[in-house]
Amino acid sequence: MIKTAILTLFLLQQAPAENVDWDKEFGVEERVRDPETGEFPVEPYQQSNENAGAKPFQGEQLPAAFGGREGIQKIADRTVELSEADPRISDIFVSHDMVRLKRTLGEQFCYLLGAGCDYSGRDMRTAHAGLGATKADLNALVENLQKAMREAKVPFADQNKLLSKLAPMSKDVTER
Amino acid sequence: MRKIVLISGCMVSAFCASVAQAEELEWFEGDKLVLTNGASTVEGASGGGIATWATISGLEMDNGVGVSAHITAIDLPDFGFQSHGVSIGIKNRVELSYARQNFDTRDVGEALGLGQGYVFNQDVFGAKVRLFGDMVYGDPLLPQVSVGVQHKRNLDGPVVRAVGAADDEGTDYTISATKLFLRHSILMNATVRYTNANQTGLLGFGSASGKGHTVQFEGSIAYQLSRRAVIGAEVRTKPDNLDLGEDDWIDLFAAYAISDNITVTAAYADLGSIATFEDQRGAFLSAQLAF
Numbered sequence: 473m474i475k476t477a478i479l480t481l482f483l484l485q486q487a488p489a490e491n492v493d494w495d496k497e498f499g500v501e502e503r504v505r506d507p508e509t510g511e512f513p514v515e516p517y518q519q520s521n522e523n524a525g526a527k528p529f530q531g532e533q534l535p536a537a538f539g540g541r542e543g544i545q546k547i548a549d550r551t552v553e554l555s556e557a558d559p560r561i562s563d564i565f566v567s568h569d570m571v572r573l574k575r576t577l578g579e580q581f582c583y584l585l586g587a588g589c590d591y592s593g594r595d596m597r598t599a600h601a602g603l604g605a606t607k608a609d610l611n612a613l614v615e616n617l618q619k620a621m622r623e624a625k626v627p628f629a630d631q632n633k634l635l636s637k638l639a640p641m642s643k644d645v646t647e648r
Numbered sequence: 649m650r651k652i653v654l655i656s657g658c659m660v661s662a663f664c665a666s667v668a669q670a671e672e673l674e675w676f677e678g679d680k681l682v683l684t685n686g687a688s689t690v691e692g693a694s695g696g697g698i699a700t701w702a703t704i705s706g707l708e709m710d711n712g713v714g715v716s717a718h719i720t721a722i723d724l725p726d727f728g729f730q731s732h733g734v735s736i737g738i739k740n741r742v743e744l745s746y747a748r749q750n751f752d753t754r755d756v757g758e759a760l761g762l763g764q765g766y767v768f769n770q771d772v773f774g775a776k777v778r779l780f781g782d783m784v785y786g787d788p789l790l791p792q793v794s795v796g797v798q799h800k801r802n803l804d805g806p807v808v809r810a811v812g813a814a815d816d817e818g819t820d821y822t823i824s825a826t827k828l829f830l831r832h833s834i835l836m837n838a839t840v841r842y843t844n845a846n847q848t849g850l851l852g853f854g855s856a857s858g859k860g861h862t863v864q865f866e867g868s869i870a871y872q873l874s875r876r877a878v879i880g881a882e883v884r885t886k887p888d889n890l891d892l893g894e895d896d897w898i899d900l901f902a903a904y905a906i907s908d909n910i911t912v913t914a915a916y917a918d919l920g921s922i923a924t925f926e927d928q929r930g931a932f933l934s935a936q937l938a939f
């Protein structure tokens with residue numbers, strides 16, 4: 473049915489005049505990546521570690537289990553890459569700034585695990601607004617994070633400690 | 649031109665997707681995290697092996713339908729206890745289950761005057777509804793809470809009445825709270841059951857002398873070794889309506905998800921005294937297939 477609708481719409485399209493700047497017609501502003509960070513700009517917001525959504529763990533054991541700051545960032549990167557390639561949830565990331573996502577997710581994990589980072593991203597509700605994620609999507613993301621942690625040889629009990637910080641945020645990151 | 653087609657295509661598909669979301673259930677998507685559908689109890693409901701949990705069977709999440717099937721055998725010194733059944737989970741909200749229990753009395757059948765290898769049979773029809781909470785997500789101290797009803801029909805009416813039961817039919821009511829405490833990798837469940845079943849109904853319901861429903865408790869604690877492996881213990885209190893010395897049940901279990909769809913559970917089960925035959929301890933083996 474969707475295909476028929478798209479096909480109908482396609483057939484109904486009139487050949488547009490040449491030389492029309494459609495971005496201008498529709499008021500689309502072209503987004504330009506910051507040459508230094510490679511990220512798209514976002515609306516200004518108040519930066520705070522509270523945006524990370526939970527209090528961090530204390531102690532050295534967890535950061536070590538995750539391979540320190542570097543290891544944590546690798547796990548975040550891998551989680552994002554797995555999710556981007558995951559047919560269950562890849563649609564969610566289509567128009568997403570993956571450069572920024574990798575950085576902020578890495579910061580969030582690093583902050584929550586008590587590895588000494590500050591979280592500079594937006595709060596969970598704002599960052600996930602309009603994504604329309606479900607709990608089923610969340611489960612897929614958890615599986616990808618678990619895979620990334622498994623590959624990094626993080627002991628299972630420590631994997632669950634990170635999940636214990638993230639799981640209570642479910643209400644702020646899902647919409648349906 | 650291409651851009652416009654893409655935009656209108658997206659709008660249409662987004663619209664269609666949201667309509668589909670509201671109306672259509674996804675079948676067998678397998679969206680649940682592995683093991684969060686629980687194992688299958690001998691009564692057909694999802695849970696541990698002998699304790700019903702607040703879990704909903706099947707691998708569906710909020711907009712899907714899932715199913716599961718199980719077969720369980722408990723080999724005891726004097727008896728063979730076998731259960732098999734099916735269950736359907738709807739939107740991770742409602743669970744409907746059916747189980748058949750067969751209880752082989754082997755040599756004891758003759759000693760009890762029932763005949764060698766006499767088998768007690770029972771059908772259990774269950775329904776469970778998740779009221780609130782999520783065993784994995786949300787407030788770390790708010791458990792997933794479900795209420796359930798299990799209607800049991802013993803197929804050996806004359807025999808269970810002869811043993812002293814008041815009825816060959818009975819209904820259990822349960823309320824369960826389950827939570828996975830991720831920080832400690834520990835899952836806990838507590839269930840209160842309002843029941844008049846003797847040996848879960850295999851020996852009928854209530855007693856001719858007037859004993860009826862009482863409140864019983866089921867507790868489970870499990871430790872997650874990995875995404876796929878869990879070990880734990882369960883206890884289930886039981887009434888002694890027939891004055892036969894019916895004992896509480898205990899088990900120590902290990903469950904392993906061989907794949908996302910197949911979970912096997914092995915346990916050491918202590919079912920105590922059954923029909924005056926003491927020390928019924930043995931191996932509990934169960935396999936569950938879920939989608």
